[in-house]
Amino acid sequence: MSLMPYAFGGLTAVVLVGSIFAASSQNLVRSVLWLGAALIGTAGLFALLNAPFLAGIQLSLYTGGIITLMLFGVMLTDREHAVTRQNPSLNPLGALLVAGTFFALLASAIMNTELPMHMGDFNGSTQAVGLNLLQEHLLAFEALSFLLLAAMVGAIVLARRRDAE
């Protein structure tokens, strides 16, 4: 008996529930936390898809890093607890319409396309990922490190306190 369908179904539920609540919660902190739940679910899905390295990265970078960062951001910009309480919606119907149209579009594209069904052996190991990264995409790798450095420096410059103004 394969556990695959159940695992898939369960993780799907986690991701979807987390996403829906993240999108609709009126409380900003709760919204961010629900996002975290969705990200964890996605990490599980990565694992199901024979991508262990990515699952690990997703857990550490995304849930660990970004959620933390967002919570920091929320806290730092909270004035008299106003923000943490308020996460008002802006025209939910219009947004629903647009998102719904988009989903309909994508879904029809997916259902009407010939998709490969290769479910056999797949080596998604870290070693494979690493080899591919450093052999095929070395230049992009180097550029990415440069980009990360720039983002770091940029964020610091942007957000530092300007004492001598």
Added chain:
Amino acid sequence: MIPTLQSYLLLGSGIFCLGLFAALSRRNAVGLLVGIELMANGVNLNLVAFSRFTGLIDYQVFALFSIALTVAEVVVGLAIVILIFRHHRGIDTDLVSEFEG
């Protein structure tokens, strides 16, 4: 039910559209970033699914890059949110209207 590529893709698209909904309906700057995160998440899921089902590992590497870039983008975005907060004493997106006209 064995999950096929279609189901994974549908799931990814669904997450993306939920993220889109979130991005469009939030008035809070951080809420906007949450929506963007969800969208990126959906994309990554799609990419990994494609990698699994076509046997090419390059797509996983692509997803890796996507994660890294999203991280960088959130970092800078949050720095800007902090700046806005300092200037406007709030992070309601309606406050930022210097580009009007």
Added chain:
Amino acid sequence: MSALNLACVAVFLPVCVAGILWVIPALRTRGRIGAFLSVLAALASTASALILFGMQRAAPNTVILDAQARWLTREGRSMADVGFYLDGVSTSMLVVVCVVALLVQIFSLGYMADEPPAAFGRYFTYHSLFLFSMAGLVVAPNLLQLFMCWELVGLASYLLIGFYFKKPSAARAAVKAFWVTKFADMGLLLGIIILYAQTGSFSWGPEAVATLTASGAATAVGLLLFLAIMGKSAQFPLHLWLPDAMEGPTPVSALLHAATMVAAGVYLGVRAMPVFAASDQTLWVMAHIGGFTALFAACVAVVQTDIKKVLAYSTCSQLGYMVAALGTGEIVGAYFHLTTHAYFKALLFLAAGSVIHGVHSNQLQDMGGLFGKMKITAITFIIGALALAGFPGTAGFFSKDLILEQLLHAELFFPYACGMTAAFLTAFYMGRVVFLAFFGPPSEAAQEAHESGFPMTIPLVLLAALSLGIGFFGTQLAGLYGAEYHFHLSPTGIVASALGFLGIGLAWMAFGRRPGMNLSAFQPIGNIIRYGATDRIFKAVYERIILGASAVLSWIDRYLIDGLMNWSAYITVVGGRELRGSQTGRIMDYVYFLVFGLLVLSASGWIGQ
């Protein structure tokens, strides 16, 4: 010296002088030096022309020089050539032009001596320019060069008529002359264009004409070219500018508006006769307009009080004779009369200039009894008048007789009748001028008149000799370009001479005995077709049609075209103002726009599948 060298000297030396005088003001403002250079150039041109004439006489009815340089090419072949084409017609015309120009320039040395040196120099610069233009026109091998020189001649005429540009009437006259001839030149340009379109060349040779006739455009081209002739040679109704052109100095009137420039129209007719002869309608029109002009102008000449205006209308009338002669399809009569008329009309104008110089006035009533005081002037003027009237033995007699005979032979009865009547009137009005100016009691101004100096009298004498003698060389001149001409006395000749005597006698009766006869008989004619009436018509046409058309065009420009521009600017401003509303500055709106665009792109990509 080859023919080519001589031709180059004759045509280009004057323009070199004109160019030097224009570019180096020091030479021009010094006055006498400029005049000296100009006269020298004219002398060289005349000498070259005479040598070429000799060469032509040695080889009659041949082309002694046909040298052309390619100017414009098209698809490897030549589109337009410029150069020299010297045959019997052009060589003898070149002689006429150069001789008259030289004599007029010498005369001007005396006549314009009172002018300030700067104006004196400017005058001779224009003269040299004119000589070049006219010579270029005469030797033109095709219609294109002729057209270019035609326009240059018009320019020189404008400059010289408006020489006293500080006088408003002179400036207006120059512009009027330019206007009317420019209108006529439209015809020349259109005719040349149609000719080129149909035949692929600018020439007037027999092959081109055959092609033209085959294409059916012969009448159109002929009439258009005739329009140009009407303007340049002052035929009715485009004659208006010639009397006004008398505002220029008298030597200019002699050279341009008697002998050479107005003759350019007739010369075009002579040169391009194959083109005109290709269409019977064109010839008919030419003959009848020419005949009518001859009569009409002669009538008007009778009632003029200004001696120069009499001569101006007389020129108009004689040109009418030539144009009517062209209407027969033969060039002999017109060309012969062109040659003789050049000499005696120039003579008459110069002599009149001498008289004007003596009494300081143009008006006939300020003259009188000058025969005693200005013998040479008087005698030469009388010789010229007799030639103009067609007194037997003078040059004018032979040429006028030839024209009348040709008209009769071609059965053009209306022009013939006009010509005969005009002969009578010509004699009459010339007699009137002679008797009023040189005989009878002198006015106060005339009391102090004295004979003019040598620069003025020598040309008079030479021209008088030519007026008397040229007539006897008619056969030789015709032979130069292969035409037959022998004089024989005919009924036409006798009747015409009788009319001439009648006219002179009537004039003596009216003016010789009792000066200042009441011309009441002519008043009705004078009033109806007077110069004033046609001038009023011209002014009405100008104001109503031309200014009206300008008003319409300016309205279109201001309201429609500018309006279009303004409207598009307005649209831009309003559109910008409205579209600015989309720039709310709110982030969420921008996000919406972004997503919307994404949606559209995806949808279009999906539909494109």
